[in-house]
Amino acid sequence: MNKKKLTSLAMTPLVVAGIAVALPIAGATAASAKPSQCQVGKPDENTGLAICHAGTGQVRVKVTCEDGVTGSSHFAYGPWVGVDKTSKVACGAAQRYFVSLVDYQLR
Template sequence: MAMTPLVLAGIAVAAPIAGATAASAKPSGCQVGHPDSNTGTAICRTGTGQVRVKITCQDGITGSKHLAYGPWVGVNKVSKAACGAPQRMIVTLVDYQTR
């Protein structure tokens, strides 16, 4: 009888791990968008997991480049990022990452 709480605790720990594996499957049916010269978006329509937009920004004056990332979002949600000052920074590439 003293072992019952330990067994139950083991089951309780195993259940979230199994759930995490299923939730971490990569999404699919993904699309990127470029609504204006300073912004990029990404959305995935099917699967599970999360997506975030990854944009390459270029400074119109110096030519230097940097990456900007949108937030991680679930399927059928839009991840959006902007480069910064729209009068100076432009998006040169829109991509995405999944997990």
């Protein structure tokens, strides 16, 4: 056997291994696409909403609720929804709680 052919045969497992590693990475990238062109809103003092208009995956609204009596705060989360669907949540009793911040999460 000549030296060129030995080098070629020695590289074959590396090339095959490289392809085997590259395929799962490419698959994970395609599967982990996120929604985009997202917007948040506050239709009233007690409610927050989020919607995304492009991409794939899901979005949910995350609001920071403040207690008008004690001043304490907590988070409230809307349901996970797909693109072009609205995730909406209220803080609780409208006469007591109000939304101080509207944000969203993606998956």
